Amino acid sequence: MLNIKGKREKLSLIAVCNKLLEQALATAKSRLIYGVNYKSILVKN
Template identity: 65%
Template sequence: MSKIGNQKLCTLLFMCSLNACKYNKACRELYERIVAKEKSEKSALMAVCNKLLKQAFAIAKSGLIYDETCRSTLVKN
């Protein structure tokens, strides 16, 4: 997070990432994967914040309902 962005929005997004780690399976897996690589918990939460932003933007742009089972075609398996 940089100090350039909206502080209230950054704080709200950070708090959302805490809940996403509990209730969103994809975010939880991302968080656990990053922590397992011996990165800090805060950097893992920042990655979850980034994922939430990308999900929200994709939903707003496409107009589709969030589908937990949907996977990007750009993801390498």
């Protein structure tokens, strides 16, 4: 069995992978070129 620390690490890695895959698929679906310097208007920095 996975220990608690190892399981948490794996779950967080899978979450990051899913987020990146989601972004890649959205970019491919919209057929827009990925903007490296893009800044979201929703984030206030």
